[in-house]
Amino acid sequence: MTSYILIGDSGHGKVIEDCIVASGHRVIAKLDDKYNSQFQEGPYIKGPLSIIKELLDNQTKIIISIGHNFIRRQVVERLALKEDCYGIIKHPSAVISPSAILGYGTVIMPNVVINASSKIGHHVILNTASIIEHDCLIKDFVHISPGTVLTGGVEVGIGTQVGAKTSVNPLVKIGKWSIVGAGSAVIRNIPDNVTAVGIPTTVIKKEGFIK
Numbered sequence: 001m002t003s004y005i006l007i008g009d010s011g012h013g014k015v016i017e018d019c020i021v022a023s024g025h026r027v028i029a030k031l032d033d034k035y036n037s038q039f040q041e042g043p044y045i046k047g048p049l050s051i052i053k054e055l056l057d058n059q060t061k062i063i064i065s066i067g068h069n070f071i072r073r074q075v076v077e078r079l080a081l082k083e084d085c086y087g088i089i090k091h092p093s094a095v096i097s098p099s100a101i102l103g104y105g106t107v108i109m110p111n112v113v114i115n116a117s118s119k120i121g122h123h124v125i126l127n128t129a130s131i132i133e134h135d136c137l138i139k140d141f142v143h144i145s146p147g148t149v150l151t152g153g154v155e156v157g158i159g160t161q162v163g164a165k166t167s168v169n170p171l172v173k174i175g176k177w178s179i180v181g182a183g184s185a186v187i188r189n190i191p192d193n194v195t196a197v198g199i200p201t202t203v204i205k206k207e208g209f210i211k
Contacts, residue, residue, distance in 0.1 A: 001024060001025055001026060002025045002026075002059065002060070002061055002087060003025070003026055003027075003028045003059055003060045003061070004020050004025060004026065004027050004028065004060070004061055004062070004063055004087060004089075005027075005028065005029040005030075005031060005052065005055055005056070005060060005061070005062045005063075006027055006029070006030045006031070006062075006063055006065040007031050007032070007049060007052075007062060007063070007064045007065060007066065007075055007079075008030075008031075008032055008064060008065040008066040008075075009030040009031070009032040009034070009035075009046065009065075010032075010065060010066065010067070012065055012066065012067040013030060013065035015109065015128075016063055016065045016089060016107055017065075019089050019090075019091045019107065019108075019109060019110070020063075020089055022091055022092055022093075022110075023089065023090065023091065023092055026043075027043075027044065028043070028044065028045060028055070028060070029044055029045040029046070029047075029055055030044050030045075030046050030065075031046070031047055031048065031049050031051065031052060032046070032048070032049075033048050033049055035047050035048050036048065038051050049075070049078070049079070052079065056081075056085060061085065061086060061087030062079075062081070062085050062086050062087065062105075063086065063087055063089060063105065063107060064076060064086075064105060064123060067125065067143060069141045069142065069143055069159045069160070069161060069177075070141075070159060070177070072123055072141055073123070073140075073141045073159065076105070076123060083104050083122075084104070086104040086105035086122075086123075087104070087105070088102050088103075088104060088105070088106050088107075088108075089106070089107045089108060090102075090108045091108060091109055091110045091111075091112070093110045093111050094108045094109070094110065094111065094112040094113070094114070095112070095113045095114070096108070096112075096113075096114045097114055097115050097116045097117070097118070097134075099116045099117045100114045100115070100116070100117070100118045100119070100120065100132075101118075101119045101120065102114075102120050103120055103121045103122035103123070103124060103140065104122050104123075105122050105123035105124075106120055106121070106122065106123060106124040106125075106126070107124070107125050107126070108126045109125075109126060109127050109128040109129075109130075109146075110128050110129070111128060111129040112126045112127075112128070112129065112130050112131070112132070113130075113131045113132065114126070114132045115131075115132065115133050115134045116134045116135070117134055117135045118132050118133070118134060118135060118136040118137070118138070119136070119137050119138070120132070120138050121138055121139045121140035121141070121142065121158075122140045122141075123140055123141050124138055124140065124141065124142050124143070124144075125142070125143040125144065126138075126144050127143065127144060127145050127146045127148075127164075128146040128147070129146055129147050130144045130145070130146065130147065130148045130149070130150075131148070131149045131150065132144070132150050133149075133150055133151045133152045133153075133154070133170075134152045134153070135152055135153045136150050136152070136153065136154045136155070136156075137154075137155045137156070138150075138155075138156045139155075139156060139157055139158045139159075139176070140158050140159070141158055141159045142156050142157075142158070142159065142160050142161070142162075143160075143161045143162070144156070144162050145161065145162060145163050145164040145165075145166070145182065146164045146165070147164050147165040148162050148163070148164060148165060148166045148167070148168075149166075149167045149168065150162075150168045151167070151168060151169060151170045152170045152171070153170050153171040154168045154169075154170070154171070154172050154173075154174070155172075155173040155174065156174045157173075157174060157175045157176030157177070157178070157192065158176040158177065159176055159177040159208075160174055160175065160176060160177060160178045160179070160180070160208070161178075161179050161180065162174070162180045163179070163180050163181045163182035163183065163184060164182040164183070165182060165183050166180055166181075166182065166183065166184045166185070166186065167184075167185050167186070168186040169185075169186060169187045169188075172186055172187070172188065172189055172190075173189045173190075174186065174189070174190045175189075175190055175191045175192035175193065175194070176192045176193070177192060177193050177208045178190055178191070178192060178193060178194050178195065178196065178208040179194075179195045179196070179208050180195075180196050180197070180201065181195070181196065181197030181198070181201075183199070184196065184197055184198055184199065184200075184201045185198075185199040185200050185201065186200070186201045187200045187201070188200070188201075190203070191203070192208070193206070193207065193208040194206055194207065194208055195207060195208055
C-alpha cells in the first residue's frame with residue numbers, strides 16, 4: 001500500500017482520493033495554503049504546503065489535486081521536488097494499453113481508455129470516461145474533461161484544457177495553453193493560447209488560460 005499526500009484540498013481532490021482508495025492505497029495528508037498551520041482532521045494531516053518535506057518518505061507519493069492547469073504547474077515549480085516524489089493514479093476500471101506511456105503525477109479517472117502507443121505527459125488529468133485513441137500525444141499539465149474522445153494521432157499541447165464531451169478528429173493538433181469548450185467538434189488544428197468552441201470549433205478569443 002502506498003500513502004499519498006494531496007496538494008489542494010478541493011472537490012477535485014475528493015475524486016482523486018476515491019481513485020486512490022479504489023486502487024488499494026490511502027491518503028494521509030491534504031495540504032493547502034488556505035490552512036495556516038498543521039492540524040489533524042480525522043485520518044488526515046492538514047496544513048500549508050510548507051510542511052510537505054516533513055511528511056515525505058520512501059513509501060509516500062504526492063499528487064497535485066488541483067484542476068486548474070496553470071496553477072498545477074505553478075505548484076510543481078514551487079515545490080521543486082524530484083520526479084519520483086510524484087505518483088501515478090490509475091483507477092482500476094481504466095483500460096490502459098501496455099504500450100501506452102504515462103508521466104509522473106498523472107491521474108487517470110474511472111472508465112478512461114488509453115489505447116496503443118499513446119504518450120501521456122506529466123501532471124495530466126484524464127477525467128472520467130475520456131477516450132484516448134492510438135498514437136495520441138498529450139503533453140504536460142493537460143486536462144482532458146469527462147466524456148471527451150481523442151481519435152488516433154491527436155496531439156494536445158502543454159497546459160491545454162479540452163472540455164467535456166468534445167470530439168477531436170484524427171491527426172489534429174491542439175496548441176498549448178488553449179481552451180476547447182465543452183461539446184465541441186475539433187476537425188482542424190487549433191493554435192496556441194486561444195479559446196475555441198462549437199461544431200466545428202471556431203476560435204472566439206485570442207486568449208486561453210489566464211496566467
